[in-house]
Amino acid sequence: MNHSAITSNKYPILKVEDLTVYQGNYLAVRDVSFELISGTDTAIVGPNGAGKSTLVQALLGIIPYAAGKIEIFDRPIGRLGRLCHQIGYMPQNFIFDRSFPISVSELVGLGYVERQQGRGAQLCVPIINSMHPRPERKKEAIDRALKRVNGYHLRRQAIGSLSGGELKRVLLAYCLVMPRQLLILDEAFAGVDAQGAADFYNLLNELKQQENWTVLQISHDLDMVNHHCDRVLCLNQSLICTGTPEIALSPQNLLATYGPNFSRYHHRH
Numbered sequence: 001m002n003h004s005a006i007t008s009n010k011y012p013i014l015k016v017e018d019l020t021v022y023q024g025n026y027l028a029v030r031d032v033s034f035e036l037i038s039g040t041d042t043a044i045v046g047p048n049g050a051g052k053s054t055l056v057q058a059l060l061g062i063i064p065y066a067a068g069k070i071e072i073f074d075r076p077i078g079r080l081g082r083l084c085h086q087i088g089y090m091p092q093n094f095i096f097d098r099s100f101p102i103s104v105s106e107l108v109g110l111g112y113v114e115r116q117q118g119r120g121a122q123l124c125v126p127i128i129n130s131m132h133p134r135p136e137r138k139k140e141a142i143d144r145a146l147k148r149v150n151g152y153h154l155r156r157q158a159i160g161s162l163s164g165g166e167l168k169r170v171l172l173a174y175c176l177v178m179p180r181q182l183l184i185l186d187e188a189f190a191g192v193d194a195q196g197a198a199d200f201y202n203l204l205n206e207l208k209q210q211e212n213w214t215v216l217q218i219s220h221d222l223d224m225v226n227h228h229c230d231r232v233l234c235l236n237q238s239l240i241c242t243g244t245p246e247i248a249l250s251p252q253n254l255l256a257t258y259g260p261n262f263s264r265y266h267h268r269h
């Protein structure tokens, strides 16, 4: 990353070259290449089983890849060190023990890592920080994140008591509790009501435009993708096409991605 690129606010955050990933013996992702530029929102679309979750899990180092190259922040995925805290990830399914006694605020706080701390976790997973040096700063960050997702009223509730849509808000707050450069969302808005989804997209837009966050999101909501995303990757094991929503979601490209049974998608302009 050279200095002029950084000052221009537009530089590659993620580079993927010829990525191939297996799930067991099954070839789930084949020869996929693309780049994400800072401050943009990119959607991955494709039918069920197309390899979308597999792709993002490989990008995050959650599952291994068989071939290809992944660089995040100009570094190989295995050498991110503390830079992994610059990545927020919301998985498709958040499976947890509903009887586990943890409040919403406590869960969101697990995503918070003080920048000036010395050594930290090397993996892209939360660390539990019971000896936090500045608890008031952490509390402010938690409250702010919850307010941004309209979830502040839930802060004292046990996570096991949340509805599906409320849990999504809280998980997004977990990602927002500290500044990140890259936010990866796997069907983050599935199960969220229409107003909630519109609010989420507005929030993503704000993060992107005001704070230069880069967003990579898997979505089945082609209308939302068409209206809010800058780029689209159409995936069906391999990358079928990439481009602006207008190009990538053209009837021809949707047919190539989803096959002939896909009911034709009409743009709402």
Ligand SMILES: Nc1ncnc2c1ncn2[C@@H]1O[C@H](COP(=O)(O)OP(=O)(O)OP(=O)(O)O)[C@@H](O)[C@H]1O
Pocket: 023, 024, 025, 026, 028, 046, 047, 048, 049, 050, 051, 052, 053, 054, 055
């Ligand atoms: N552990 C596994 N072992 C074998 N095959 C798997 C495993 N996990 C996933 N797969 C297969 O890999 C393929 C890609 O799955 P993946 O979850 O990446 O698809 P997806 O595009 O995210 O689908 P969806 O839209 O339904 O969430 C699917 O055919 C799935 O059945």
